Amino acid sequence: MAIRKAAAFFMLMTLLGAFNITAAETPLKEASFIPQWVPQAQFAGYYVAYEKGFYKKYGIDLTILEGGPDSPPYDALKDHKADFATLWLSTGIREDAAGAKLINIAQIVQRSALMLIAKKSSGIKEPKDIDNKKVGLWDEIFQIQPRAFFKKYGLKVKIIPQSYSVSLFLRDGVDVASAMWYNEYHTIINSGYDPDELTAFFFHEHGLNFPEEGIYTLADTFKKDPRLCRAFVSASIEGWIYAFGHEDEALDIVLKYMAKAHIPANRMHQKWMLERMKDLILAGGEKSSVGRLSPEDYHRVAEELKSNGMIDKIPDFNLFYKDCRIYDEE
Amino acid sequence: MMKNRGIAFKLVFFILTSCAVIFLVIFAYNYLFSRRIIIKNIESSAKNLTLVTVNKIETVLCSAAEVPESLAYFLEEGSYDTEEMLKLLKSMVENNPAIYGSTAAFEPNAFDKDSLYFAPYFYRSGDRVEFKYLGNDSYRYFYLDWYQIPRELGRPVWSEPYYDVGGGDILMSTYSVPFYADIGKEKKFMGIVTADISLAWLEDIISSIKIARSGYGFLVSKNGTIVSHPQKGLIMNETIFSIAEARDDPRLREIGREMIKGKSGFTPSRSIFTGKECWIAYAPVPSSGWSFGAVFPKDELMADMIRFNRIVLGLGAAGLLFLLIVIVWIAHSITRPLRILAKTTRDIAKGNLDFELPAVRSKDEVGELANSFIYMKGALKRYIKELTEATSAKERIESELRIAHDIQMNILPKVFPPFPDRREFDIYATLEPAKEVGGDFYDFFFIDDDNICFVIGDVSGKGVPAALFMAMVKTLIKSTARTTSSPDEILKTVNEEVSGKNDSCMFVTVFLAILNVRTGHVDYVNAGHNPPLVIHAGKEVSFLKDATGPAIGIFENGVFEKERIVLRPGDTIYMYTDGVTEAMDSGHHLFSEERLKETISKLAGSSIREIIDQMLEEIKSFSHGMPQADDITMLAVRYFSAAKPDRARAAHRTIVLKNSLSEIKKMATSIAEFGKEKNLPPDRINDATLVLEEAINNVVSYGYGDAKEHTIIIDVDLAGDGLSLRVQDDARPFNPLEVTPPDIHAPLESRRVGGLGIHLMRNFTDNLEYKREDGKNILTMRIPCR
DSSP states (O other): OHHHHHHHHHHHHHHHTOOOHHHHHSOOEEEEEEOSSSSSGGGHHHHHHHHTTHHHHTTEEEEEOOOBTTBOHHHHHHTTSOSEEEEEHHHHHHHIIIIIOEEEEEBOOOSOOEEEEEEGGGTOOSGGGGTTOEEEEOSGGGGHHHHHHHHHHTOOOEEEEOOSSSHHHHTTSOSEEEEETTTHHHHHHTTTOOGGGEEEEEGGGGTOOOOOEEEEEEHHHHHHOHHHHHHHHHHHHHHHHHHHHOHHHHHHHHHHHHHHTTOOOOHHHHHHHHHHHHHHHTTTSSGGGTBOOOHHHHHHHHHHHHHTTSOSSOOOHHHHBOOTTTOOOO | OGGGSOHHHHHHHHHHHHHHHHHHHHHHHHHHHHHHHHHHHHHHHHHHHHHHHHHHHHHHHHHHHHHHHHHHHHHHHOOOOHHHHHHHHHHHHHHOTTEEEEEEEEOTTTSOTTOSOBOEEEEEETTEEEEEEOOBTTBOGGGSHHHHHHHHHTSOEEOOOEEOSSSTTOEEEEEEEEEEEEETTEEEEEEEEEEEEEOHHHHHHHHTOOBTTTBEEEEEOTTOBEEEOSSGGGTTTOBHHHHHHHHTOHHHHHHHHHHHTTOOEEEEEEOTTTOOEEEEEEEEETTTTEEEEEEEEHHHHTHHHHHHHHHHHHHHHHHHHHHHHHHHHHHHHHHHHHHHHHHHHHHHHHTOOOOOOOOOOOOSHHHHHHHHHHHHHHHHHHHHHHHHHHHHHHHHHHHHHHHHHHHHHHTSOOOSSSOTTOOSEEEEEEEEOOSSOOOEEEEEEESSSSEEEEEEEEESSOHHHHHHHHHHHHHHHHHHHHHOOOHHHHHHHHHHHHHHTOTTOOOEEEEEEEEETTTTEEEEEEESOOOOEEEOTTSOEEEOOSOSBOOBTTOTTOOOOOEEEEOOTTOEEEEEOHHHHTOBOTTOOBOOHHHHHHHHHHHTTSOHHHHHHHHHHHHHHHTTTSOOOSOEEEEEEEEOOOOOOHHHHHTEEEEEEESSTTHHHHHHHHHHHHHHHHTOOHHHHHHHHHHHHHHHHHIIIIIOSSSSOOEEEEEEEEETTEEEEEEEEOSSOOOGGGSOOOOTTSOGGGSOSSHHHHHHHHHHOSEEEEEEETTEEEEEEEEEOO
């Protein structure tokens, strides 16, 4: 009880940004972080925390590595190129089960943004209409939820591997496309389709809520310096909260990183993305729940992976997840 | 609001408003009509422009597409070896500068059963053409758009434009052509032939488009992505829809949707560049599914028309201003003289006729009005001069009339009693003049010792002639009465005298009577006059007989008959003019003879002075507030008794005093004279003087409630051995004998005032009597003389 209270107080102080004893007392610790994709508002919290000096405030001299298709974050962790990385929960569990010894130190995204999307003009209005249609799917972990979804509704579909663009869907090459709510959905809208012309299937609305990005580190890293992990999580969450409260400033920061990485940037698209991230991260409704991984979500994802044969056994939740928001050194 | 405004304002307001309305209607029609024509012209030139531009793009795209298409055709023919194919691919890149790279990518294991990927790729690198095989685990081309889309769609496709990965900022698009193999009756998909084509020329075509100053062309891809636009930052970063979202411009989004659906149109919007109103014309590029748009800035294209309209508006405004000046000038030329005339009229009303009118030279209505004013000024001046003269003449006449009236009033006897020493009768008269000089008169005079003549008359008409006529008649009567003592003779003579010279046809009604004071006989003639009333002592009242002759001055030979009545002591004759009976009340009712008789009957017991005064009051209250139309004249004669014998008269003296204490001296002198004359002992005379002094003092000091002049008559008679003193006054009833004898033993300061005089009287007289008679106090005292 006493620990819980102290932890709650600590967390509160952290959120208020008043906790900077570390920064004042000790020299900065070097650390690196890689997001699992190219710079965009999907990772706004980290860039904002960096730009606003939150990491420094928590005693971290952070380097943010550029993510993207050529730099899988898990590899970066494994190769010790990065101390922290974001991974999807399903990826995290799969890699951990395969013996990678990963620790989830914060589950940032609480709700699944992955979705299937179809045009009403192709006659798809509810799940059963997808039967015998061409469905564009991304690979690996992006297929877990759709396949569970097809199984759930007893659908037979023709799967077409989907690239990063939605052109195939826009040109009617497929009837149903995979999409991230914060990304491709808006791309489709901004390619001239009105929301009412589309049918959207959100997996979290079909009992398949797979929380996505979480912050991971190697078990060794955690063991060596849990304070660093805790500081990283605190600063990152603070960055997210700040980004949600200062949308324009956050967008300016994100766009700066995008320009640096030569990524085509579209402010409205990033704005949409940031707003959706807010929905996904604050899905619990309270700022205090940001970063929490619930055992229910964990087991839902792990069970699904196991039943798909992607893992042999489910890792112990308490070993997999360390709630750094309330983690005490002892 | 308009009511209070001047003519100038109304003219300006209405004419200017009307003209402005007319002008604006014409202007608006002209504007709308010319605008429509211009927009129509813009629309048709916009269509031309898009058509020409799209054709240019199409031409380039189609010619570029021919190369990979022919390669695909070649591959479908089937019989070729690898070397031949690679040679063909290479020459394709080498010989076509527009092609940056080209591949023939085969389906998994389709070219070689042992290799999953087969995609030989020739591409430019600097000036050389390089070669490599595409496809490995990290570049699985089967799942890329350039491969997947034409594969799934089964037709050639231009990819979404993209920036060349290797080199710089060259915008590229890949044209992918699927090729098939005939397996039996089915076509089997074998792979895709591609040509990476630079779109640099596209930029040249589109950036060369300049519409007015800020108009431009732009190109969007099938997905709505901005491919060409003067604002470079938008290219490949934004779609037309994200711009619409950022600008919150649903209209633009709608245009974008039309464009990606391959439609053409011409529609109003706002420029992405300037934010100003514009038209967007758009048309599809059919082979690629892209869409070309052109922005026509409205303000710039309409600038000429707007300038033209501004000039027209300016001219209109200048015209209206000119019109305003003209109207103001005209209005001023009308209203300035009018205002002066209005002011002048006010001056005229105040009486100032010495005004100067400004010269109005115009011959219009205003000029006419000014001339009329000048004429009016002359006419008014003349008229006022005449009026002034007439008024002064009238004033003179009126003043003369007033004098005449005063003279008329003065020739009437007005002191009553006129004959204080005659006890046989009493006579009283009054004439209440109307405002205008009238012709009423009355008169009385003794013809001889026993006969008194009294006359009342009313001359026809009013004014100075009536007054003069009255004076003449009155004088004539009096003078005639000296020669004859018969009423009929008198009037006959007067009538002859008057009628003979009566050119003005005036006449006069006259009642003339002669009373013999010894007998009470009255001879009278009524020459057309109102019948007098006789008040008998027994209170009976009756009218005398009607006229006994015509009014004087009508017939020269008029016959006047004499009548006679006999008055008993106490009887009264009451005479009046028609001013009494014809007095009117506010309802135009006459006072009438009936009312007169009734009123007189009520007053019968009073003295004649009271009767006449009361009658006057009565008439005034009757005609309450109405102006008096005629003179009111009343004359009353009351007969008492025959006179006493001459002998008694010898020892008699009448002393008439006014109600003033200063008259006591007069009384004392007169008594002293009387005593000397009759050889009376001086003591007794002193006693008489003392007693009388006391009596008069009482009457004068306490008897009258008013400030009027009254008469006190004292009769002194030497009868037998005593001196009889009779004091007659018209004061308030007062019996001195009823006063309590004074307490002479009482201290001086507590004695009552007045009582002492009576005490004195009792001591000096042997007989003291008081009676009230005919409204008079009569105190009789006897002082013994022997």
